[in-house]
Amino acid sequence: MIVVKIILNVLADKQLEITQTLVSLIEPVTREKGCKGCSVFSDIQDKNRLCLIEEWQTREDLDLHIKSHRFGVLLGTKPLLSEPLNIQIYTVSHLQGMATIEAVRTQGVQYDEYIVNVS
Numbered sequence: 001m002i003v004v005k006i007i008l009n010v011l012a013d014k015q016l017e018i019t020q021t022l023v024s025l026i027e028p029v030t031r032e033k034g035c036k037g038c039s040v041f042s043d044i045q046d047k048n049r050l051c052l053i054e055e056w057q058t059r060e061d062l063d064l065h066i067k068s069h070r071f072g073v074l075l076g077t078k079p080l081l082s083e084p085l086n087i088q089i090y091t092v093s094h095l096q097g098m099a100t101i102e103a104v105r106t107q108g109v110q111y112d113e114y115i116v117n118v119s
Contacts, residue, residue, distance in 0.1 A: 001036065001055060001056070001057065001091075001092045001095070002055070002056040002057075002058065002059055002061075002062045002089060002090070002091055002092070003053065003054070003055055003056075003089075003090040003092055004052075004053070004054040004055075004056070004062065004087065004088070004089050004090075005051065005052075005053055005087075005088045005090070006051070006052040006053075006054075006074070006085055006086065006087050006088075007049065007050070007051055007085070007086035007087075008049070008050045008051075008052065008077065008081055008085060009048060009049050009081055009082045009083040009086075010048045010049070010050060010080060010081055010082065011048070011080055011081065011082050012048055014080035014081075015047065015048055017080055018050065018077055018080050018081075019040075019050075021073065021074075021077060022040045022050065022052065023040075025038075025070050025073060025074065026038050026039070026040065028070060029054065029065070029070055032061070032064070032065055032068070032070075033061055033064065034056050034057035034058055034060070034061025034062070034064075034065075035054065035055070035056060035057075035061070035065070036055040036056065036057060037053075037054070037055040038052070038053070038054045038055075039052070039053050040052050040053075041053065048082070052074075059091070062089070
């Protein structure tokens with residue numbers, strides 16, 4: 001699985017415009033091949049800082065998305081930002097969930113026993 005984290009530091013007077021742009025992109029992106037999810041979050045300490053999280057099945061799927069018009073629209077928001085887009089791409093080899101948390105907190109079980117392979 002590939003996770004993309006994009007931080008947008010929005011100019012205060014452009015927040016509505018950026019929010020509308022992101023809302024218009026989310027649904028179509030989630031229908032792209034290999035997209036497992038796409039969400040936007042707002043920083044509770046700074047309303048002008050948004051975080052876009054995308055999850056992709058494969059790197060090939062993400063690469064197609066990066067080449068898409070929709071991703072180009074996201075890149076085109078540069079004039080509405082107070083800082084350049086901060087884009088981070090993570091390749092996830094395994095996923096752990098609540099079972100791991102419970103095991104560590106209550107049973108002292110080694111967390112490796114609860115690894116879930118997502119490939």
